[in-house]
Amino acid sequence: MFVGKALNVELGWSLDDIALLEEALFAEDAGLDQPMQAPMIDGLICALVSGPVPITPEQAMAWVLDAEQGVQQPTFADPNLHARLQALLLKQWQATAAALREPDRPAYQPLFGCTEGEDGRPLVILDDWCRGYLCGIELAASAWQPLLQAHPDWFSTLQLYGSEAGWRRLEQQPPSEAAHDAAAAGLAQQARQIQRYWQAQRDAAEAAAMAGMADRAASGAALCPCGSGRPYPLCHGAN
Numbered sequence: 001m002f003v004g005k006a007l008n009v010e011l012g013w014s015l016d017d018i019a020l021l022e023e024a025l026f027a028e029d030a031g032l033d034q035p036m037q038a039p040m041i042d043g044l045i046c047a048l049v050s051g052p053v054p055i056t057p058e059q060a061m062a063w064v065l066d067a068e069q070g071v072q073q074p075t076f077a078d079p080n081l082h083a084r085l086q087a088l089l090l091k092q093w094q095a096t097a098a099a100l101r102e103p104d105r106p107a108y109q110p111l112f113g114c115t116e117g118e119d120g121r122p123l124v125i126l127d128d129w130c131r132g133y134l135c136g137i138e139l140a141a142s143a144w145q146p147l148l149q150a151h152p153d154w155f156s157t158l159q160l161y162g163s164e165a166g167w168r169r170l171e172q173q174p175p176s177e178a179a180h181d182a183a184a185a186g187l188a189q190q191a192r193q194i195q196r197y198w199q200a201q202r203d204a205a206e207a208a209a210m211a212g213m214a215d216r217a218a219s220g221a222a223l224c225p226c227g228s229g230r231p232y233p234l235c236h237g238a239n
Contacts, residue, residue: 012095013038013088013111021088024081025065031075034068039125040132042092042111043162047136049097050195052143052202055136057090063135064089100195108195109188117177124184130162133191147197154190157183 013021018038025035036044041064048055064085066072076082099108110129117123137144148155160166161183175183224235 012092017088017091021085024076024085025074029075029077032065032072034066034072036064036067036132037113037128039111039113039128040067040135041089042096043129043132043134044136045089045093045096045132046100046108046110046191047133048139049093050100050191050198051136051140052147052198053140055139057086057093059139060093060136061086061089063139067131067135100192101199107188108192110191112184124180126157126161126180126184126187127167129187130158130160132162133158134162147194151197154194157187157190 021041022038024030025032025037044060044063048060062070065074074082096108112129113125114122115125137148160169222231224230226235228235
């Protein structure tokens with residue numbers, strides 16, 4: 001059972017897509033020891049489309065297939081199945097990028113798993129999605145460090161629910177139901193906040209590059225001060 005992202009074609013995976021994805025990854029003939037479940041893949045995608053270093057869906061697929069090392073390859077009986085899974089990954093990738101970056105699209109919501117709590121009420125599972133997001137950070141760990149150091153609070157819930165150190169803390173001090181629900185609700189906001197930070201960094205770098213190009217173009221168009229009427233780079237600037 002899943003909660004979070006609306007499951008329809010416009011926003012990414014459908015329930016049928018998730019069923020196909022997980023049946024293929026966890027089938028015996030796949031030969032995979034540690035594939036990712038759908039919520040973990042969703043967390044991975046969110047980190048990769050948000051972060052500071054461009055990583056392609058093809059590169060990410062290695063970690064979907066092998067969450068521990070990113071090296072194990074499947075042994076699907078159907079030779080077309082790998083391409084179908086790659087298409088599903090790209091589908092969610094594009095939907096996530098659009099939801100995070102485009103203001104006229106529905107706001108991004110993580111895809112969490114859900115189980116039944118001891119009292120019979122639905123209990124949202126945050127661990128898998130957070131593990132996936134942290135895996136995405138690890139793929140470009142050094143590039144993420146400035147933000148991790150500047151705003152550690154943005155990553156506190158991710159590390160609490162997605163790391164072994166965090167799981168030990170949760171075991172020692174289990175959160176209340178209200179605190180758990182608040183953590184789930186806050187992850188979507190934190191994901192959008194992190195994406196906006198890196199988007200601003202990319203926009204600033206692009207603006208600086210464009211300004212540099214404009215300065216060089218203006219300098220190249222300047223006339224030579226010798227009075228020849230020729231552009232400086234083609235006159236005395238050529239020496």
